[in-house]
Amino acid sequence: MKVIFVGGVHGVGKTTACENAQRLYKFDLYSASKLLQEAPEYKTLLEHKSSNFFQKCQDIIVENFLNKTKATKSDVVIIDGHFSLFDSELRIISIDSHIFEILRVDHFICLYDDINEIEQRLQTRNIKLMSPQNIIDLQMSEIGNAKDVANKLARPLSMISAADIESFHRIIEKYVA
Numbered sequence: 001m002k003v004i005f006v007g008g009v010h011g012v013g014k015t016t017a018c019e020n021a022q023r024l025y026k027f028d029l030y031s032a033s034k035l036l037q038e039a040p041e042y043k044t045l046l047e048h049k050s051s052n053f054f055q056k057c058q059d060i061i062v063e064n065f066l067n068k069t070k071a072t073k074s075d076v077v078i079i080d081g082h083f084s085l086f087d088s089e090l091r092i093i094s095i096d097s098h099i100f101e102i103l104r105v106d107h108f109i110c111l112y113d114d115i116n117e118i119e120q121r122l123q124t125r126n127i128k129l130m131s132p133q134n135i136i137d138l139q140m141s142e143i144g145n146a147k148d149v150a151n152k153l154a155r156p157l158s159m160i161s162a163a164d165i166e167s168f169h170r171i172i173e174k175y176v177a
Contacts, residue, residue, distance in 0.1 A: 001069065002076050002175050003104050007083040007146055008111035009139045010130070011121035013162040014080040017111065021078075021169055025176040028074040032081030035064040054087065058099050065103060076175045079103065083110065083149060084141035086130075092138060094145040097152045108155055109171060110146035112139055113162035 006014050015031060022029050036042055039060045045053065061081070069077055084094045100108075115135050122130060130138070143159065150157035160167050 001072060001074065002106045003069075004076065004078045004107045004109060004172070004175060005100060005103065005105045006078060006080040006109045006111065007142060008113075008162070009082075009118060009135060009142055011118040011125065011135075012111045012113050012139075013121070014111055017162070017165060017168050018078055018080050020165070021172045024169065025076075025172055026074065027076035027078055027172070027176055028069070028072050030065055030068065030077065030079045032061045032065075032079060035061045035068075035079075039064060054085070054093050058095065062099060062102050076172075078172075082142065083145040084138060086134070086138065090134060092141045094141060095149075097149045100149050101153055105153070105155060107171065107175070108146055108150045108157040109168065110143055110157065110159050111162050111168075112143060112159065115139070117162070 006018055008014050018029050021027075036057055039045075042060070045056055045060075065079060082095060084092050087093050115132055118135050118139070119130075119132055122135075146157055146159070158167070158171050160171075
């Protein structure tokens with residue numbers, strides 16, 4: 001089984017790109033946020049945020065992903081998530097490379113887009129948490145951490161503009177063909 005991780009800021013188009021590709025190609029698709037939200041302990045975790053909140057969230061995502069993919073018959077699995085996130089005080093937290101190593105990621109894709117486009121998508125979803133500067137800072141961190149993680153794990157990284165869906169599909173096609 002090959003694992004492709006698709007990362008990028010909120011509103012960049014990860015889920016849309018992955019779902020559109022899934023309609024064309026056969027693969028299992030998981031969202032890191034859905035894997036987290038499905039966990040019985042998620043609600044309690046949110047209510048009682050501790051200093052290791054982000055680590056607990058990552059542990060839940062990893063555990064649920066590994067459990068769900070144990071029985072998969074799919075040759076390719078895609079998980080969409082983040083290389084970096086904001087904490088509750090809008091400090092950027094980079095996801096450690098060991099998380100991606102445990103997920104057994106074979107290929108990283110980092111989607112990026114124009115800040116105005118991302119801001120418009122976030123507004124349609126009623127997400128007002130991020131200012132344009134927050135989006136810029138987070139996107140730069142996502143890109144930087146994607147490069148660091150891919151380099152550290154010696155895995156390929158494809159940097160793709162959200163508008164370049166053809167390049168996204170070409171990468172997926174290489175794995176599902």
